[in-house]
Amino acid sequence: MIEVTRHDIVIVGGGAAGLRAAIAACEIDPGASIALVSKVYPMRSHTVSAEGGAAAVAREDDNFEMHGYDTVKGSDFLGDQDVIQYFVEQAPRELTLLEHWGCPWSRNEDGTVATRAFGGMSTKRTWYATDKVGFHMLHALFQHSLRFDNIVRYDEHFATKLLVDGGVVRGVAALDVRTGVVRVVLGRAVIMATGGAGKIFPFTTNGNIKTGDGMALAYRAGVALKDMEFIQYHPTGLPGTGILITEATRGEGGYVINSEGERFLATRDYGVGTKAELGPRDMISRAIIQEIEAGRGISGPYGEYVYLDLRHLGEAKIVARLPMVREISKIYIGVDPVYEPIPIRPVVHYMMGGIDTDITAATSLPGLYAAGEVASASLNGSNRLGSNSLTECLVFGASAGRNAMAFAEGSSEGSEDALRREGEEEAARIVALRGKQKGGEKLSRIRSDLHKTMESGCGVYRTQEAMNETARTVAQLRGRYADIALEDSSTVFNTELIAALEMGNMLDVAEAVANSAASRNESRGAHTRRDVPNRDDQNFLYHTLCYFDPAGPRLGKKDVTLGHWEPEERKY
């Protein structure tokens, strides 16, 4: 029924964070056996879609203090300051390594790496490879990883459960999508690098695979999910599809305009000061919603929107710096930005929250590490600055790889019998779900109801009542999920089964988001309440923790690490 394999460490996820972790582990011990489990081939990971760039101090006029201050201010002072300092110091090193591994960074005339402006960053520190940065970084990492034959890939394997014995994580159960076999992939430490969970919302820049699986697996294993209420809306998504138009458009000088052709970020007071279009994402997304509410939006078949105007940049600059934006706009909305402004509206983009990790990428569960979007190392606090997260994947991916290897060194293998039994139970659960005929609920209906409630309760603007309602609805959806009926009983590439497993994970994540949100009685960063418009450091300068409990989620608190920068009012 199950097949057992053994490695030194197991990494779940083949995006930027997972690949960087695997390479770091190889650097430590080229003889170690590193399992890399991914539900899609690594180069399909959603890192591939990142467009704008990756931040690290590179120029003479920049320094760690400035990058750190921008980040902590962007986080609305909910970022952990030791983590931020570690991050900014490691960042240039990590992007340099990517350069050595072949990433085709765009260049200045003298051959040095070029940098561009990004929202909330006080100087040009975002490294880029035109506007296909995630694509180039992911392929450079993946192709570099191919040289290590001790990385054993489990491509198209869907991890469903963390295997724990004696209080220590010892591996994962993973469904081989192509054969339907459940594998017990054992290692003396496990790294979660499964990315974000944008798919719990209807309108998102995230691809189909971003269903928060790793968050749910850790949550079910008793690890807290931290700061889940903070969902980043990116100001510029295409109406209808939610496909992203990168912030690099504004970094390169693009304008956001309303139906009257007014550059409202420059002319009205939305808190972004002279930064205007280069303000942070949370503020710009709120400004756009307010413009639309004031009747200065444009209506279209997919709701109201405003415009992103690049025409004044000229064709040459658009072709040289933003070729993907032009390609995407033409294909997906029929607009050539050289001649017409692009319709845009705020769109769910990124999870600041995730598995609670510390500065070493470790979780509270011995043997479990996490890095990338799945983790919440508290770099981003309540609002991430654009271009910090690709770098975060590298910095904390590398540290997870190194620290997991060190942990594995001193850890034992656990009881194979017990782990095998756990794997068999998991296999039985999956077999029972596959093609499960008894039930009255349809997967696609649960998905659309989840989408509706998440958007209404946990959108850009929130109220206590709406958040409570969403938390209740998600709890009901759990009940309905238990009653789903499935049609596909095939063992081979059963994507309905995968979607059902993903739905279970999304409900866990949605539960944590809604309940964490309902508990934060202030407005901070991306968590903006109409009924409580101000930040309240007296009572809420802490991280929210959310623990799984069959009776309903339990909430806790964790201190924010301060010490270097004094929290102040966030004004630009």
Add this chain to the structure above:
Amino acid sequence: MSDGQQKKTFVITRFDPDRDDAPRKQAYEIPVHPDWKVLDALNFIKDEIDATLSHRWSCRMAVCGSCGMMVDGEPRLTCKEALSQYGDTVDVAPLANFPVVRDLVIEADGFMEKLTHVKPWIIRAKELAVEEGPMRQSPAELEEFKQFSMCINCMLCYSACPVVANEPEFIGPAAIALGHRYSLDSRDEGAADRNEIFRGEGTVFSCSFANECSEVCPKHVDPAAAVNQAKLNAVIDWATSLVLPRGGDK
């Protein structure tokens, strides 16, 4: 979905090795939206009509390379192609020239092995230390290989290639383009290694200049140009190596 709804019929190749002996065709008539891509129709069928349909997709923005299929007989990225350009009946089949796993899902492991075979990574006699900082590369040097680095591994070019059709072991357009991409990179010193690989059987010299690969490539990589250049380099390198013990590096 609104009024005056247009309909189209999708004739989809189905195959489940658990129960079918051979592939079969199944037709679905569905209402379509004027903005839809081909992929949207497949997702509609999967969500609303037949949950057993299997296909791969993720980014829906033409960059992850998952969703390649034969649409009316041509290899296409289904998330990129507007439905409006097709007639009332659209035929969708798995990518040609690959073994089929199920329905529209093809076996991609062979491609992954071919990719690894060309050593698509920076090779240097002596690895740089990170403390040395980024290497310099002029914009012109970057231009040398940039186009060949745009490959999203969608494998459409393998479906279009007449050589792959006859000789499945042929290492194929994308793998050659990616190997060649590194050889052209000013930071790399591995061209001689790769030239040796390219002189092996089933690589550049198997190519018959059909150019089909470049025509179907959704990212304008022009793999045919890469194959031709790689071929030339492999020959020059070999000729030089007769004179010098190990030359031919750029």
